[in-house]
Amino acid sequence: MRVNRRHILVIASIVALYALITWLLFSQSLGGWLQTVSAAFIYTLPCSVGALVCFLGYKLDRPSGFWAYAAPALTMFALVIASLLFNMEAIICAVVAAPILMIMAFIGGVIMSLILKRTESGRLSITFLVLLPYAVSPIEQMWQAPHETRVMQNAVTIKASPAVIWNQIYQVPAIRKEELPAQWIYLIGFPRPIAATIDKQGIGGRRHATFERDVSFFEVVTVWEPQHRLSFTIKADPEFIPHTAFDRHIIVGGRFYDVLDGTYEIEPRSDGTCILHLSSTHRLSTRFNRYAGWWSEWVMNQIQGSILEVIRQRCEHIQS
Structure with a gap:
């Protein structure tokens, strides 16, 4: 099944904008509540990215295994490479984070595909998932990280x-x-x-x-x-x-x-x-x-x- 290149470009642009805004806010450690070295950023954010890719792929293109399983992880990998090209992250951080980021993005895509199979629009679910990192991080910061x-x-x-x-x-x-x-x-x-x-x-x-x-x-x-x-x-x-x-x-x-x-x-x-x-x-x-x-x-x-x-x-x- 062929994927429309225009749809790929539109989806990639939307997801990249979401990831960039989130990275900027988290990297500024706003009030100490948003942290890049956190479970919210390492686990929840890529899951949200994967879900967003799947949702947009289903809505703008068509439901397919590509948008549910392959596109989320590939998009996350592309974002990691982009962070290196624009000197947003160091190579060592990219190497360390890439495996878990791609796995969580894959999981996000799977979750979103299951939701879309059971609901007609999925808008409420994707809104919740996109905002989830911003809710998880402040809660997470209430407890000291284990030594x-x-x-x-x-x-x-x-x-x-x-x-x-x-x-x-x-x-x-x-x-x-x-x-x-x-x-x-x-x-x-x-x-x-x-x-x-x-x-x-x-x-x-x-x-x-x-x-x-x-x-x-x-x-x-x-x-x-x-x-x-x-x-x-x-x-x-x-x-x-x-x-x-x-x-x-x-x-x-x-x-x-x-x-x-x-x-x-x-x-x-x-x-x-x-x-x-x-x-x-x-x-x-x-x-x-x-x-x-x-x-x-x-x-x-x-x-x-x-x-x-x-x-x-x-x-x-x-x-x-």
């Missing part, structure tokens, strides 16, 4: 002695770009690690970890066991992190996400190698911690894994 901490763990086997490894972890000389393994996180905008310095050896020593785009983390050593274990607290002050370094929604040390501490542990093995463990504790404070947690683990596994790979290469070069 959740997670520990990320990575490890690498290194053909070097504990002494060699220790000298490469309590401080990290400048990392050349070619030393870092290729990782998706760096391709989509995460700053690459540069170096870590320390003002003095021992407990209370202050480490300064730097990343690209003038990103800095200030760390205080809490455990100092040479050739065995190094632990430190991590402080990221959002006021000293350039706004261009991270997307405003996921800035480290901000309202929704933070890194609290880190630990290196060297585990010698009988074959002369060592396993270097790197773990860190993170805080998530969103209304979709389960989904956000999966992505934060994926991102941190890539970051920690790339740092461990740099240390492995350097230690094995020194040992050889």
